[in-house]
Amino acid sequence: GVQNFGGLVSIEHPFSAHPKLDPRTGTLWNFGMVYGRFNKIRLYAIDKYGKSTLAQSVTVPHAVINHDFVLSERHAVFFLCSMRARPNVLLMPFGLRTIDECMRWDERYPTLVVAVPLDGGEATMFETQSWAQFHFARASEASGELVVDFSRTVNPDMFGAAARDFRHATFAAPYGQLNRARIDLKAGKLLSLEPRVDFNTEFPAVDPRDPFADDLVFTAATPKGQQGLQRAIGWLRPRDGTSDIYDFGAGCVVSEPVFVPRSPAAALSDGFLLAYVHNPKQFGTLIAVFDA
Numbered sequence: 197g198v199q200n201f202g203g204l205v206s207i208e209h210p211f212s213a214h215p216k217l218d219p220r221t222g223t224l225w226n227f228g229m230v231y232g233r234f235n236k237i238r239l240y241a242i243d244k245y246g247k248s249t250l251a252q253s254v255t256v257p258h259a260v261i262n263h264d265f266v267l268s269e270r271h272a273v274f275f276l277c278s279m280r281a282r283p284n285v286l287l288m289p290f291g292l293r294t295i296d297e298c299m300r301w302d303e304r305y306p307t308l309v310v311a312v313p314l315d316g317g318e319a320t321m322f323e324t325q326s327w328a329q330f331h332f333a334r335a336s337e338a339s340g341e342l343v344v345d346f347s348r349t350v351n352p353d354m355f356g357a358a359a360r361d362f363r364h365a366t367f368a369a370p371y372g373q374l375n376r377a378r379i380d381l382k383a384g385k386l387l388s389l390e391p392r393v394d395f396n397t398e399f400p401a402v403d404p405r406d407p408f409a410d411d412l413v414f415t416a417a418t419p420k421g422q423q424g425l426q427r428a429i430g431w432l433r434p435r436d437g438t439s440d441i442y443d444f445g446a447g448c449v450v451s452e453p454v455f456v457p458r459s460p461a462a463a464l465s466d467g468f469l470l471a472y473v474h475n476p477k478q479f480g481t482l483i484a485v486f487d488a
Contacts, residue, residue: 212229238250274311372397376390
């Protein structure tokens with residue numbers, strides 16, 4: 197049923213669609229973007245016993261449309277991209293405006309990197325080059341740098357059209373490409389931003405038992421050069437640098453894939469990838485299972 201976590205969550209204080217579980221502590225982390233005189237990131241923590249707290253409230257300089265975040269070992273990391281919210285975004289929760297009426301893409305605006313310490317303390321913020329993204333795969337600080345894998349949107353100018361024209365599978369949807377950002381938090385500097393695969397990606401994910409490990413990344417995908425919604429499953433194996441996709445064909449639509457361990461004691465990334473695949477030609481949906 198409906199849950200407001202002791203009043204922490206409301207129509208003015210939203211709860212995003214992508215909470216993150218820290219397997220070390222059992223804490224579920226999530227956020228909400230708050231717009232108004234002061235624009236804020238509200239960071240929520242729900243411990244393994246179900247106790248909910250507002251862990252941090254971080255003021256940011258601009259009203260930004262932000263859908264996801266990622267956990268590293270020590271930070272909740274946000275890339276507040278160049279997708280700005282219009283003033284009428286305050287009407288969207290009441291159903292008075294659609295999302296495409298409430299946002300605008302402008303590559304003249306920089307991306308703001310925000311790293312919020314999980315154990316409290318002041319957030320690190322700095323501006324860097326302009327980009328857009330929806331979803332993250334993983335982040336880690338094990339190397340001494342903050343390394344973030346995420347699906348960078350290649351054609352963000354298509355956001356508005358996609359929010360309106362989604363009734364067939366081949367419209368010109370925004371699509372991403374799995375990228376790796378290397379960041380020096382102490383210096384407040386982006387060190388590099390590079391693609392990791394040569395096909396289109398969205399909904400990247402990893403084995404949730406260790407979301408910090410540089411291991412298998414899997415994703416919904418689209419073959420290079422193809423338009424429309426994701427119609428394939430893709431994967432990247434960092435250990436040997438190999439990547440590939442399985443394409444279900446034109447017209448099919450693939451859901452966000454999930455990972456299931458082969459057994460409770462299975463090694464990291466030893467398991468199965470599951471996804472729904474809708475095939476409109478067959479008027480049906482199948483469940484695809486891949487051996488990871």
